């Protein structure tokens with residue numbers, strides 16, 4: 001769990017920074033169709049302040065995500081960064097403010113649905129299956145351009161500038 005000790009919280013609020021194990025946060029992907037896994041730790045930098053009738057938690061968290069590119073199928077890791085965390089908790093009776101559920105949900109919602117190792121990834125040749133990011137293949141009918149047009153609506157215009 002990610003608990004913040006707010007016993008010493010005063011009017012100025014308090015900053016909490018650190019790392020929490022992904023396991024301790026019970027952060028896991030439950031949807032079997034999503035092929036992602038998390039790194040070991042979630043880094044957090046959260047400011048807790050007293051407001052009327054509760055406390056406000058605001059700040060940022062980040063975690064490494066291991067994914068597979070939807071085009072070239074390579075494995076890659078990216079850092080998921082959330083910089084606009086903001087949660088309000090009503091009257092906290094305990095000494096610790098448990099933000100586990102909020103942070104876990106924030107991270108799961110922020111996961112991208114489209115996974116690309118890089119937005120210009122050329123993918124695999126549909127003919128020979130070669131990874132076109134390394135080298136063009138010998139098939140003349142597939143240069144990977146189709147993929148670029150798919151992500152870039154102006155890709156067709158680039159061709160006119162030749």
Ligand SMILES: [Zn+2]
Pocket residue numbers: 069070071072073074116117118121122123
């Ligand atoms: Zn790729």
Ligand SMILES: [Zn+2]
Pocket residue numbers: 125126127128129130137138139142
């Ligand atoms: Zn090919």
